Amino acid sequence: MFQIVRKQEMAKGSIIRFDIHAPKIAQKAKAGQFVILRVNEFGERIPMTIADKDAFSGTITIIFQVVGKTTALMRSLKEGELIRDVVGPLGRPAEVSKIGTVIMVGGGTGIAILHHVAKAFKEADNFVIGIIGAREKDLIILEREMQSICDELVVTTDDGSWGVRGFVTQPLEKYLEERYDIKLVYAIGPIVMMKNVCKLTKKYNIPTMVSLNPIMIDGTGMCGGCRVTIGNEIKFCCVDGPDFNGHEVDFDELEKRNSLYLKEEKDSLLYSIR
Secondary structure (H helix, E strand, O other): OEEEEEEEEEOOOOEEEEEEEOHHHHHHOOOOOEEEEEOOOOOOOEEEEOOEEEOOOOEEEEEEEOOOHHHHHHHHOOOOOEEOEEEEEEOOOOOOOOOOEEEEEEEOOHHHHHHHHHHHHHHOOOEEEEEEEEOOHHHOOOHHHHHHHOOEEEEEEOOOOOOEEOOOHHHHHHHHHHOOOEEEEEEEOOHHHHHHHHHHHHHOOOOEEEEOOOOOOOOOOOOOOOEEEEOOEEEEHHHHOOEEEHHHEOHHHHHHHHOOOHHHHHHHHHHHHO
16 A cells, blocks of 8 residues: 655646655656556556656655546545555666757646656756646646756747747747757657657657657556557557657557547546546
8 A cells, every 4th residue: 555645736636746655666766667556456557657756755756637537536535545556667767868958848747757857867967958838827737846957948838828829849949940969859748749749850850759658557568558659560668668769659540549448538537526
C-alpha cells in the first residue's frame, strides 16, 4: 500500500497532483520512466509517468487529468489515503547527456513529464530552452517550476489569455530560424502537437525525441497493447520506450489506436458520476 502524502488540484480541478510515498521507486526512478498503479483490488492498471521524485523524502510525483472512471476515482482520494499498488520504475529512462542547447516542448499534461526530463538535462549542464502551452491560462501547469529550470521559457495559449497567443510550434520555429546551436528538441504532449513539432524539426534536420502515451495494460511487454510503429518496425512502448525518435513515429496509427476506447472512457466517467 502506498500513501498519498500530498494532493494538489491544478487547472480548474481537472488536473491533479499526487506525491506518493514510494521510497524504493524514488531511489531508482530516472527522468522519462513511469509507474503502473492500481487504486484498489478491483481497479484497472493504468500507467502514470513520474513527473518528479524526492529520494530523500521517498516520494514520487504523478500528475494526471481526469478523463475516465479510474482517474475520477483517484481525484476523490484524499491526503493520507492509500493506493493499493504502485509498480516501477518502468520503461527506459530518457537519454540525457551534456550536448549543448536543447529545446523542451510540452503541451497540456505533457508538461508534467517534460518537467522531470528538463530538470535532468539542466543538471547535465545543458542550456535548456522551454516552450510550454495549453488551450488557456488556467490549464498551464508547472510554469514556476519550469521557470526555475530553464534558461529561457516561453509560454503559449491558444486563446492568448497568457503568454504568447498561438501554438508551441510558433516560438519553436522562431528558435529554429534564429539559432544554429540547437542539438536536440524533446517534445511531450498531445499526439497532434508532437506530430506537428516533428514535422517542423524534420524540415530543419534537428534530432527530436518524443515520449509516447499509447494504450497500456501490463507495462512489461506481455500484452502488446502499447505497440507502436517506429521506422516501419513494431515496438512496445512499455519496454522499448516511452521515448522514441520522433521522425520515425507513425503518429497517424498511434492516434487511431489511442482513440479506440474514447467512447467507453467517457461513458465510464458519466456512469461513475451518477
